[in-house]
Amino acid sequence: MLSSLLHIQRGLTAIIGSGGKSTLLRALAEELSRDARVIVATSTKMHVPDWCPVVLGASLDDVRMALCEASIVCAGSIHLPMGKLAEPRAAFSDLVCSADYVLVEADGAKTLPLKAHAEHEPVIPACAGRTVCVVGVDGLGAPRLADVPPSAAIRAAGRRFRRRCGHARGGGGGAARRGAS
Structure with a gap:
């Protein structure tokens, strides 16, 4: 089970990074x-899921009532003008008391495969x-991090990351070559 591999325990799990957060969140x-009640939410913005009931701008009681009818509920509010889901009105600590698991997409990467955090x-x-x-x-071999905020510190971190991966232009086989005799 994926949840066992990632050591997911009851309570709130934040999913950060890039290139697959929404897919992991859904999985x-x-x-x-299957065995528990799950609330899905975001602390930033994410696409509104079409695979579970969504409770928009609702109170904690509304979220709890929705969980009586479905084992997965997405809680949030609509962020205009983008039409994306934004963080719920209810506090995350209150959501934790209302479900067995709360899964939060806690980082926006704008569908990029790699992201350097501000x-x-x-x-x-x-x-x-x-x-x-x-x-x-798929971003590990990229020659540069696209759309990274123009901070010298962040660009330098990206260069260090690519070097540590063993490839001058991104990830790849350099680490394996260094270890080979």
């Missing part, structure tokens, strides 16, 4: 909901018991 929610990112709720970082493998 975990569907797996965990100082104010990621937005991990204080009550998170676990944080899972996702990295899109």
Whole structure:
């Protein structure tokens, strides 16, 4: 089970990074909901899921009532003008008391496979018991990090990351070559 591999425990799990957060969020929610109640939310913005009931701008009582009818519920509010889902009105700590698992997409990467965080990112709720970082493998060989904020420190971090992966232009086989005799 995916949740076992990632050591997901009851409470709030924040999912950060890039290249697969929404996919992981859905897979975990569907797996965990077989035996438990799951709330899905965001602390930033995400696309409104079409695979579970969505409770918009609702009170904590509305979220709890929705969980009586479905084992997965998405809680949030609509962020205009983008039409994306934004963080719920209910506090994350209250959501944790209302479901067995709360899965929060806690980072926006604008569908990019790699992301370098700015100082104010990621937005991990204080009550998170676990944080899972996702990295899109297809971005490891990229010659540069696209759309990264123009901070010299962030660009330098990206260069260091690519060097550590063993490839001058991104990830790849350099690490394996260094270890080979």
